[in-house]
Structure formats: C-alpha cells, structure tokens
Amino acid sequence: MDKCKLCLKESVLQESHILPNSIAKRIKNNGQTIVITNNRHPKAENSNFNYVEPMFCWDCEQILCKYEKYGTNVTINKNLIKRKGDDLVVFKVDFKKYYLYLISILWRAGLTNHREFSTVRLGLPFLELMRNCLLENKLTWQKIHLEDLISISIIKIKNEYPHLTDESIRKIIITPRLDEDNSQTRYYYMMYDGFVFAYYYTGHSSLIQNRTKPKFRLRRSTRNKFPAKGIKSIPIINNKLYDAQLAAQPKKT
Numbered sequence: 001m002d003k004c005k006l007c008l009k010e011s012v013l014q015e016s017h018i019l020p021n022s023i024a025k026r027i028k029n030n031g032q033t034i035v036i037t038n039n040r041h042p043k044a045e046n047s048n049f050n051y052v053e054p055m056f057c058w059d060c061e062q063i064l065c066k067y068e069k070y071g072t073n074v075t076i077n078k079n080l081i082k083r084k085g086d087d088l089v090v091f092k093v094d095f096k097k098y099y100l101y102l103i104s105i106l107w108r109a110g111l112t113n114h115r116e117f118s119t120v121r122l123g124l125p126f127l128e129l130m131r132n133c134l135l136e137n138k139l140t141w142q143k144i145h146l147e148d149l150i151s152i153s154i155i156k157i158k159n160e161y162p163h164l165t166d167e168s169i170r171k172i173i174i175t176p177r178l179d180e181d182n183s184q185t186r187y188y189y190m191m192y193d194g195f196v197f198a199y200y201y202t203g204h205s206s207l208i209q210n211r212t213k214p215k216f217r218l219r220r221s222t223r224n225k226f227p228a229k230g231i232k233s234i235p236i237i238n239n240k241l242y243d244a245q246l247a248a249q250p251k252k253t
C-alpha cells in the first residue's frame with residue numbers, strides 16, 4: 001500500500017503513464033519513436049516510450065482517464081482541428097476539458113521521478129493547486145484561478161523535409177524543457193503527436209498571477225487559433241534533427 005498522488009489515500013497503486021498511453025500507442029505504432037531528452041547536451045534517442053510509475057489508485061486512474069479520453073482525441077480529430085491558411089490551426093475544443101487535460105500532463109511530469117521529466121519542478125503550491133483542480137474537475141481552488149497562473153500555448157509543427165513525412169514528425173517526442181521567451185517569461189514545453197505544448201507560468205514557489213500571457217494561448221473560446229510553424233523553427237529540433245534522422249533510418253541488415 002502506498003499513497004495515491006491524486007486523492008492522497010492509502011491504496012494499491014497502478015502503473016500510471018506519465019504521457020497518456022493512447023498517445024504512446026499511436027506513436028509507437030509502425031516504427032520507432034525519436035525522443036529528444038532534456039540532458040545538458042540533448043541528444044536524440046530511440047525509445048520504447050514506456051514512461052510508467054506507480055502513482056495513482058484505481059479510482060483516480062479513472063478520473064484521469066476521463067481527461068485523457070477527451071484530450072488525446074483532439075489532435076487526431078479533423079472535426080476539432082482545422083487548418084486556416086498555411087500558418088494557423090483552429091482548435092474547436094471545450095476549454096475546461098482540454099485545459100485540464102493538458103494540465104494533467106504537466107502535473108504528472110512534475111510528479112514523476114523519471115529522469116526524462118526531471119526538468120519540471122513546479123513546487124508544492126503549484127502541484128497542490130493542480131492536484132485539487134484535477135481531483136474536483138474545477139479550474140479554481142481556494143479562490144485561485146489556475147488559468148491566471150498557467151497559460152498554455154500550442155504550435156502545430158509542419159514538416160519541411162522532403163524525406164520526412166507528417167507521420168514521422170508525429171513520432172518525434174521532446175521531453176519537457178524549460179525556456180524563456182523574449183520577455184523572459186519562463187515556460188516548459190514538450191512535443192508529441194506533431195504539436196508543441198508550452199506552459200507559461202510565473203514561478204516555482206509562489207502563486208503569482210501570470211501577467212505576460214502569450215498571444216496564442218488556450219482561451220475560453222470555442223475557436224482557439226494557434227500558429228503552425230515549420231519544424232526548422234523549433235531550435236532544439238533544428239539542432240538535433242540530423243541525429244534524429246540518423247536514428248530514424250531503418251537499420252541495415
């Protein structure tokens with residue numbers, strides 16, 4: 001028996017996935033996954049994408065599963081995501097469901113002991129806020145509005161290499177990295193399923209309202225616009241894609 005990280009009750013813990021299992025299955029299907037991990041010198045490596053850890057009780061797995069069921073469908077559902085010209089995508093999503101789903105990923109990344117996620121250090125106040133919001137399916141806890149603290153931006157990644165396919169772009173994973181934008185706002189970002197997800201927040205230990213919100217962020221709107229950018233514009237990919245391509249080559253027999 002151990003303590004479930006969501007409800008905090010003593011229970012038999014399940015092998016919980018850090019990134020949703022359905023995404024992992026989708027990515028692993030028919031080929032290798034290229035993972036760019038967040039080492040001091042990031043390098044591309046093939047991975048079985050098996051990031052699991054005993055974290056939640058069975059009941060809480062079901063709670064998280066509801067967020068996942070909604071969220072993991074979005075990136076493959078052509079009714080929910082539409083291209084708008086060459087440089088934009090429109091997400092037609094239920095804000096609360098999709099935002100909490102994306103928060104559940106960041107939260108798990110902040111909890112796990114896997115080294116691939118070690119960059120994510122959110123601090124106890126943030127983790128507690130997220131935990132309570134996820135447990136109660138709410139955006140507010142103790143009068144603190146989660147979306148005032150964490151803004152989430154999404155970028156659709158376009159393939160620019162003739163020898164890569166959209167499908168192979170979807171199999172590139174970037175495990176969480178910490179970066180700063182021009183106004184020195186920090187954000188974590190990760191890539192999977194052909195999208196970069198960036199979480200803008202203000203600090204590790206204090207719950208300060210995030211005043212510099214990114215232009216493209218998930219809002220309480222039924223139509224959210226996000227940029228579509230070429231893969232070469234994502235710095236770490238640009239630096240590392242050569243390695244990734246080499247790793248992606250089928251091994252000669």
Ligand SMILES: [Zn+2]
Pocket residue numbers: 004005006007008009011056057058059060061
């Ligand atoms: Zn639980």
